[in-house]
Amino acid sequence: MATDTLPVYTKKDFQTDQEIRWCPGCGDYAILSAVQSVFAELGIAREKFAVISGIGCSSRFPYYMNTFGFHTIHGRAPAIATGVKLVQPDLDVWVITGDGDSLSIGGNHTIHMLRRNVGLKVLMFNNRIYGLTKGQYSPTSEVGKKAKSTPYGSLDRPFNPLSLALGAEATFIARSVDVFQQHLKETLKKVAAHKGSAYTEILQNCNIFNDGAWAGLTERDARSEHIVQLEHGKALIFGKNRDKGIRMNGLELEVVALGNGISEKDLLVHDEKNPNASYAFALSRMHTLPGFPTPIGVFRAIEAPCYETLIAAQIREVQERRGKGDLGKLLHAGDTWEVRA
Amino acid sequence: MATTSDSLLKRQPEVIEKAVIRFCGDSGDGMQITGSQFTNTVALYGNDLATFPDFPAEIRAPAGTLPGVSGFQVQFSSSDVYTPGDSVDALIAMNPAALKMNLTDLKPNGILIVNLDNFEEMDLRKAQMTSNPLEDHSLDGYRVFKIELAKLTRAALKELGLDAKSSDRCKNFFALGMCYWLYNRSMDHTLRWLDEKFKGKPSLARANHLAMQAGYSYCEATEAFQITYEIPPAKLKPGTYRNISGNSALAIGFVAASQQAGIPLFLGSYPITPASDILHELSSYKDFGVMTFQAEDEIAAITSAIGAAYAGALGITTTSGPGMALKTEALGLAVAVELPLVVCDIQRGGPSTGLPTKTEQADLLQALFGRNSEAPIPVLAPSSPGDCFWIALEASRIAIKYMVPVIILSDGFLANGAEPWRIPSVSDLPEIPVHFETNPEGFQPYKRNPETLARPWAIPGTKGLEHRIGGIEKKDVTGNVNYEPLNHEHMVQLRAAKVQAVADDIPDAVPAGDPSGELLIVAWGSTHGPITAAVSTQRAKGRRIGHVHLRHLNPLPRNLGDVLQRYDKILVPEMNMGQLVMVLRARYLVDAQGYNKIQGKPFKQSEIENKIEEILG
Numbered sequence: 001m002a003t004d005t006l007p008v009y010t011k012k013d014f015q016t017d018q019e020i021r022w023c024p025g026c027g028d029y030a031i032l033s034a035v036q037s038v039f040a041e042l043g044i045a046r047e048k049f050a051v052i053s054g055i056g057c058s059s060r061f062p063y064y065m066n067t068f069g070f071h072t073i074h075g076r077a078p079a080i081a082t083g084v085k086l087v088q089p090d091l092d093v094w095v096i097t098g099d100g101d102s103l104s105i106g107g108n109h110t111i112h113m114l115r116r117n118v119g120l121k122v123l124m125f126n127n128r129i130y131g132l133t134k135g136q137y138s139p140t141s142e143v144g145k146k147a148k149s150t151p152y153g154s155l156d157r158p159f160n161p162l163s164l165a166l167g168a169e170a171t172f173i174a175r176s177v178d179v180f181q182q183h184l185k186e187t188l189k190k191v192a193a194h195k196g197s198a199y200t201e202i203l204q205n206c207n208i209f210n211d212g213a214w215a216g217l218t219e220r221d222a223r224s225e226h227i228v229q230l231e232h233g234k235a236l237i238f239g240k241n242r243d244k245g246i247r248m249n250g251l252e253l254e255v256v257a258l259g260n261g262i263s264e265k266d267l268l269v270h271d272e273k274n275p276n277a278s279y280a281f282a283l284s285r286m287h288t289l290p291g292f293p294t295p296i297g298v299f300r301a302i303e304a305p306c307y308e309t310l311i312a313a314q315i316r317e318v319q320e321r322r323g324k325g326d327l328g329k330l331l332h333a334g335d336t337w338e339v340r341a
Numbered sequence: 342m343a344t345t346s347d348s349l350l351k352r353q354p355e356v357i358e359k360a361v362i363r364f365c366g367d368s369g370d371g372m373q374i375t376g377s378q379f380t381n382t383v384a385l386y387g388n389d390l391a392t393f394p395d396f397p398a399e400i401r402a403p404a405g406t407l408p409g410v411s412g413f414q415v416q417f418s419s420s421d422v423y424t425p426g427d428s429v430d431a432l433i434a435m436n437p438a439a440l441k442m443n444l445t446d447l448k449p450n451g452i453l454i455v456n457l458d459n460f461e462e463m464d465l466r467k468a469q470m471t472s473n474p475l476e477d478h479s480l481d482g483y484r485v486f487k488i489e490l491a492k493l494t495r496a497a498l499k500e501l502g503l504d505a506k507s508s509d510r511c512k513n514f515f516a517l518g519m520c521y522w523l524y525n526r527s528m529d530h531t532l533r534w535l536d537e538k539f540k541g542k543p544s545l546a547r548a549n550h551l552a553m554q555a556g557y558s559y560c561e562a563t564e565a566f567q568i569t570y571e572i573p574p575a576k577l578k579p580g581t582y583r584n585i586s587g588n589s590a591l592a593i594g595f596v597a598a599s600q601q602a603g604i605p606l607f608l609g610s611y612p613i614t615p616a617s618d619i620l621h622e623l624s625s626y627k628d629f630g631v632m633t634f635q636a637e638d639e640i641a642a643i644t645s646a647i648g649a650a651y652a653g654a655l656g657i658t659t660t661s662g663p664g665m666a667l668k669t670e671a672l673g674l675a676v677a678v679e680l681p682l683v684v685c686d687i688q689r690g691g692p693s694t695g696l697p698t699k700t701e702q703a704d705l706l707q708a709l710f711g712r713n714s715e716a717p718i719p720v721l722a723p724s725s726p727g728d729c730f731w732i733a734l735e736a737s738r739i740a741i742k743y744m745v746p747v748i749i750l751s752d753g754f755l756a757n758g759a760e761p762w763r764i765p766s767v768s769d770l771p772e773i774p775v776h777f778e779t780n781p782e783g784f785q786p787y788k789r790n791p792e793t794l795a796r797p798w799a800i801p802g803t804k805g806l807e808h809r810i811g812g813i814e815k816k817d818v819t820g821n822v823n824y825e826p827l828n829h830e831h832m833v834q835l836r837a838a839k840v841q842a843v844a845d846d847i848p849d850a851v852p853a854g855d856p857s858g859e860l861l862i863v864a865w866g867s868t869h870g871p872i873t874a875a876v877s878t879q880r881a882k883g884r885r886i887g888h889v890h891l892r893h894l895n896p897l898p899r900n901l902g903d904v905l906q907r908y909d910k911i912l913v914p915e916m917n918m919g920q921l922v923m924v925l926r927a928r929y930l931v932d933a934q935g936y937n938k939i940q941g942k943p944f945k946q947s948e949i950e951n952k953i954e955e956i957l958g
Contacts, residue, residue, distance in 0.1 A: 016809070018821060050801040052648075063809050063822060068801035070651060071811025072644070073674050079609075079641035083648025083656065084801065086632055087607060091652070091801050112637035311632060318627035325629030327600050328767050330593055334583055335530065336764065337385050341579040 009040035016066045027178035027204035028057060031125065032064055034181055035094075038188040039067070042092075050093045052081040054101035057132045058125040058204070061096040075106025078113040081120050082307075089308040092192070095122040099140040100130050103159050107139075110199075111168035116307040117196040123188075125178075126161060126201050129210035147209075162284035162299060165199040166277050172198040173280060174298045178205060179218050183229070183296060190298050196306045217294055230283070230297030235267035238293045246286070253282055255291055272301045354525050354571040359418030361426030362520060364513075365443045366435025366456075368401050368411045371513040375433075376413025377759075379520060382530045384584040384761050387574025388417040391870060393425035393943065394757045398614070398697040405459070405467035410442045419573040423870035423877075425758070427945040431523065433516050435459065435490070437468035444480075452566075453483045454519065456512065458491035486565055490515050497555030498548050511552035518556025525571050528553055578763060585762040587726040587755035588615070591659075591685060592622035594733025596629050599655045601734065602741060602773040607649035608633045609642040610659045614697040615753040616687040619659045639667035643684065647671060650680040651810075653777060653800035655737055657683040662691045662704050669712055672746055676716040676836060678810045679787075679796050681740035681747075683733070688752040690941045699941025700753035702866050703917035708748045709895055709924070715833045717840040719743070720895040722750045724869035727762035729755060732892065738773050739843055744795040750894070752916075754867040754943045781805030786820035794839035844896035850889045850904050858885025859957055861908035863933065865891040865921055868914055868944055875949035884957055894921070902929050910956055912936055914949060 007013075014036040022028045039049060049067035053059035055074035062069030068091075072080045077095045085093045102110050102124045113120060129147065130136040137147040137154040140161060144153040162173045172194040176187040184202065191198045203214045217226050228238040228246065236246035243258050245267040256262050274280065280300035287294035319325075362379065364372045373394055380392050393414040402409030416426035431452040434440040436459040447453060460475055474480050475487060490512040497515070498508040514531075521528050532550060539546035560566060599606035610620040610633070624633040632654070636642040643658045650656035660668065665686045675682045688704045690696025708720045719739050723732040729751060736747040778784060778797035786808040787796050799806040808820060816823035817831055852861065854876050864872050869890050876888045887908060891897065905911060905925070911933035913922035919935035926933055936952045938944055 018809075045804070047802055047804045047807055049807075050652075062811070065809075067807050069807075069809035069811075070648075070678070071809065071813060072647075073670055073812055076640060076644040076671065079636065079644040080648035080651070082634070082641075083607065083609060083645035083650075083654075084652045085648075086634065086645075087605065087649045087652035087654045088800075088802055108637055109641055112641070311634075315627045315630055315632065319630070322628045325596070325600075325626060327597060327629075330596060330626070330629070331764050331767070332581065332583070333593075335381060335385055336581050336583045337387060338581055339387060339574075339577045339579050339763075 006043060006045055009046065011036045011040050013046060014039045014066050016064055018063050020064055021060065022057060023208050025207040026057070027127065027206070028061070028125065030178045030181060031123070031184065031202055031204065032061065034184045034188060035123070036065070038185050038192065041189070042192050044092050048090065048092050050081070050084055050091050051096060052077050052084065052093060053096040054106055055132070056098040056101045057206075058096055058098040059101060075101055075104070076109060077101070078106065078109040078120065078122070082113060082116075082118050085118055085120060085308050086311055089119070089312060093120050095120050097122060097124050099124065099126045099128060099138045099161070103139045103161060103164070111164070114165055114168035114170045114197050114199060117169070117171050117304050118307045119196055121191050121194070121198045122200060123191075124161060124199065124201050125204040127204045127206040127210055128213045129206050131206045131209055135209035160284060160288065161201045162199075163281060166281050166284060166300070170199050170300065171196040171304045172298070172301045173284070174198070174200045175203065175296045176200065177203045177214065177218060177296060180296070187297065190301065194301055196304055226293050228293040228295050230270045230272070230295050230299060232270055232272045232298070235264050235269050237264065237267065246292075253286055253289070253292070272298045274300070275302060354569040356571045356573065358420055358572070359416060359422070360430045360524065360570060360572060361414065361416045361428065362431045362433070362524075363412055363414040363429045363443060363446070364433045364516070365410060365412035365439040366513070367404050367439070368397060368399065368409050369404065370411070370435045371510070372411045372413050372435070375513045375517050376415060378517060378531045378534065380415045380759060381534070381584055382521070382526050383415070383417040383524075383572075384582070385530055386526060387577070388419065388572055389422040389575035389577060389761060390415055390417040391422045391425045392759045393754070396698055403467075405436050405438055405464055407438045407442060407468060410439045412439070412443060417572060419575050421575070422760075423874040424943070424946055427947045431520070433520065435513070435516070437464050437470055437474070440474060441468050441470060447483060449482050451483055452486070452523070453480060454486045454488060454516065456490040456516075457487040458489050488519070488565075493555060493559060494552050497551050501544065501548055501551070503548060508548065511548050514549045514552040515556035515559075518553035519560050519565070521553075522557045522560035523566055523569055525569055528557060577761065580763040582761045582763055584759050585727055585730070586757055586759045587723065587729040587751055588618040588687070588757070589622055590726055590729035590762065591733050591749070591751065592619050592626075594730040595623065595655070595657055595683070595737065596626055596631060597730070597770055598734045598737035598773060599631070600629070601770055602655055602737065602775050604775055605654045606631045607646060607654040607656050608659065609636050609645035609649070609656070610634070611636050611639045611642045611664060613639075613661045613664045615689055615756045616659045616661050616664075616685065618756070619685065619687075639664040640671060643668040643671040646682055647675055647680060650682050651800070653798070655683075655741070656681070657685065659685040659687070661687050661689050662707070663694065665704060665707060666711075672718065673712045673714070673716045674812045675746035676712070676718060677812045679744045679836075681744055681798070683736045683740050683747050683749060685749045685751060687756045688750060696941045698753065700867065700943060701916050701939065701941060702750070702752055702868070703920065703939070704750060705865075705894065705917065705920040706923070708750055715837065717837050718895065719745060719747045719840055719843050719893070720750060721747065721892055722866040722894055723755060724866065724890050724892060726755055726758050726760050728892070730762070734771055734773070735892075738771060739846070741773055741775055742795065742846070743793050743839055743843060744798060745840060750866060752867050758867075777803065778806060779803055784808075785818050786810060787815055788818050789835070794835060794842055841896050844899050847893045847896075847898060849900040850891070850898040852887030852889050852904060854880055854887045855885040856887060857907035858887060859908065860884070860910045860912060860953065861887045861889065861905065862912050862914065863889045863891065863905075863921065863925060864914050865894055868916065871944040871946045871949050872914060874946040875953060878946070879950055879953050884953070886953065891921075897928070905929055905931050905933070910934075912952065912956060914938075914944060914952070916943070
């Protein structure tokens with residue numbers, strides 16, 4: 001479709017008339033707003049969007065998006081979306097999921113979608129809690145989490161979502177935060193531009209069951225000290241006065257203060273195209289190290305063949321070689337014999 | 342030893358109506374290939390036939406042991422054949438274990454060919470035999486032919502310089518050659534097949550050629566069999582025929598459905614016995630644009646197919662009982678969002694892993710009711726391997742016309758069993774009209790066709806039709822999320838009424854045999870063969886029996902209740918504990934009785950006949 005025939009969309013064109021049923025103050029509102037704004041700017045016809053979700057608070061998302069939408073069953077959105085994308089590769093298919101939906105009940109579909117590199121854009125809202133079932137710990141909750149089902153504290157170790165995605169051969173991983181609207185929108189545009197599976201963790205606050213889960217990153221005073229923004233081709237610098245950086249020391253990451261002989265050129269320069277997944281993996285572990293900031297932005301965005309393209313190409317190749325199937329011939333395949341009257 | 346003049350003139354064969362032959366041996370002895378080759382040869386000659394491949398779940402159990410025995414049985418005839426046969430006229434046993442497991446089915450005075458090379462003490466011990474049946478007179482009631490299959494094969498292949506192991510692998514073809522001689526069949530088809538199969542390995546083709554020809558010549562030269570047999574071609578309905586298995590018929594049936602509907606076929610599947618062959622076959626039909634997706638699990642298999650259907654494809658998924666259990670929740674979603682989908686359950690023995698390679702019909706209640714809440718689904722069952730083709734078309738037609746998931750219940754016996762199939766012409770195939778909604782004027786995602794109650798199929802990418810669907814209860818017509826009590830009740834009733842509406846679109850139940858009388862047999866699925874044969878024999882004895890074989894199990898034919906009233910008694914044979922009989926008793930308040938066999942094996946004709954005689958006295 002020629003772009004000049006596209007209507008000029010505004011955010012409003014992507015809103016529905018449905019009453020939004022998230023709790024007042026939920027981080028999902030901010031994400032919804034950012035997605036609606038970005039969709040209006042992508043230059044894609046509205047009917048070409050399919051927004052597909054699983055189960056959970058975040059998964060109510062499609063009802064509020066004026067696009068094609070499918071609210072499916074718990075954990076299965078990547079598999080359903082795979083079927084959609086394979087049949088209609090030119091659709092822009094977005095998967096909305098949460099930490100429970102994507103990493104617990106739907107963990108298997110998540111990793112297999114990533115290894116196949118199906119062209120799906122996954123937004124995983126991570127609030128480190130089960131909201132819709134009213135407050136049980138999730139696979140991203142910290143050890144010792146006291147929640148409805150763990151009155152004495154949870155015992156199991158959490159997943160690191162982006163490390164997991166890399167382990168599953170992800171070609172694109174990113175992180176943003178519900179309340180960082182500008183960063184979120186910019187990240188969503190990069191998600192939209194990626195060919196292949198784009199897995200994005202959005203740190204989201206559940207103000208009812210896990211309020212303040214990300215406060216250490218989002219409170220105004222804390223932001224600049226505890227967050228490092230990844231920008232392709234730029235050094236990793238953070239701090240209120242932009243006076244700290246990250247550098248490589250052998251195979252280890254190291255936080256250094258700028259000055260005293262250490263300058264920007266000594267720092268790690270972010271390369272989202274680095275073919276070696278170990279680099280993005282190290283970034284994905286960074287925030288778990290004492291004294292390190294949490295990276296946000298695009299960690300990795302590499303080019304690799306998309307599953308939907310490969311499937312279509314294989315079919316085309318066979319059809320070119322053998323010709324299009326003839327049903328009459330198929331019915332008569334193999335040895336046949338005549339019975340006469 | 343025959344005189345020279347005798348052997349120059351092959352004796353006139355004895356003409357008989359039908360024969361049952363069974364090849365049995367180790368899983369590694371190639372019995373399935375041997376049986377299939379014999380089957381294709383008699384099929385090409387024009388006999389009617391039915392086959393029963395029976396093999397263990399283990400790929401290669403320890404050689405020579407009882408659990409490793411694999412068998413292939415075929416009945417071929419100059420008249421109609423409905424079953425692979427209750428008992429066997431000729432048994433080929435490659436080792437003592439195979440002999441022990443299969444001898445009970447050999448008719449008195451039947452032909453027994455044993456591989457003499459495999460009856461050493463060690464072989465007997467592996468088969469848990471304490472004495473050698475070839476020496477202890479336990480086989481005196483049979484016509485026994487002790488043949489050194491391995492030694493004779495090695496001698497025949499001497500010129501090729503193969504090692505003993507490689508030449509021993511050809512001994513099944515020596516046995517096949519003997520059987521071709523015994524039943525006066527040409528080796529041409531198998532010779533051609535070997536050339537094709539071993540195109541890249543001419544030495545293997547040559548070895549098997551030589552082995553088979555040696556088996557044939559051995560019979561000729563030694564006059565091993567005093568009598569040979571001739572079974573004339575059957576008088577089948579005129580037309581072009583091919584041999585087909587149930588799984589293969591389903592595969593090409595779905596290709597045909599997708600062509601008739603003019604939409605792409607998408608199969609999401611996870612490998613499981615005995616359904617995997619459908620995935621294998623469909624994955625080769627890329628020239629028809631068929632998309633096959635080997636999913637990460639059973640759930641992704643069905644949900645990817647639901648996604649494909651949402652996007653406008655004919656979405657199907659294939660599985661067996663354990664996989665069916667895993668697909669349950671997704672089936673409920675397909676019911677709620679009202680998308681077309683076809684699910685094939687190739688039933689096997691259960692519960693749990695059960696008997697993966699053996700047949701059963703015990704998933705009927707699961708198909709009818711096995712979902713949370715009220716989630717009705719049309720259920721169909723093919724009655725023969727060839728009927729699987731037509732069931733695939735019928736299921737696709739219903740799914741698309743009514744915007745509903747449809748379940749096909751096949752089983753291991755139909756899946757692997759084969760029969761001659763009269764090939765239809767493409768112009769005789771049913772039309773499957775597809776209407777994608779394109780008009781935004783007054784569009785509502787749950788506005789229904791007043792006749793079929795189907796909602797519109799409005800696929801993503803269609804301008805102006807942006808809308809949301811999901812598993813949450815919806816408001817009638819608009820499809821918006823809605824929890825109102827009366828709306829929910831209304832939607833439950835609408836979904837049920839839609840499935841019931843299919844009943845107006847399927848044929849009435851027309852009993853085979855007597856239209857009224859002493860006994861009505863009601864059955865479904867792969868029991869069709871033995872019941873048809875039994876009813877025919879019993880009616881010839883003067884009994885008044887009707888037979889309704891249900892292809893549509895939900896909804897049931899509109900007139901079934903009336904038909905049930907026309908007979909004194911009702912019998913429902915099933916390979917389960919009595920599932921259809923439970924449905925019939927509940928639905929029609931009739932005193933139907935069950936006859937149940939749960940042994941992983943199909944009914945024998947004689948078992949049905951005995952039951953009929955027991956009931957009718």
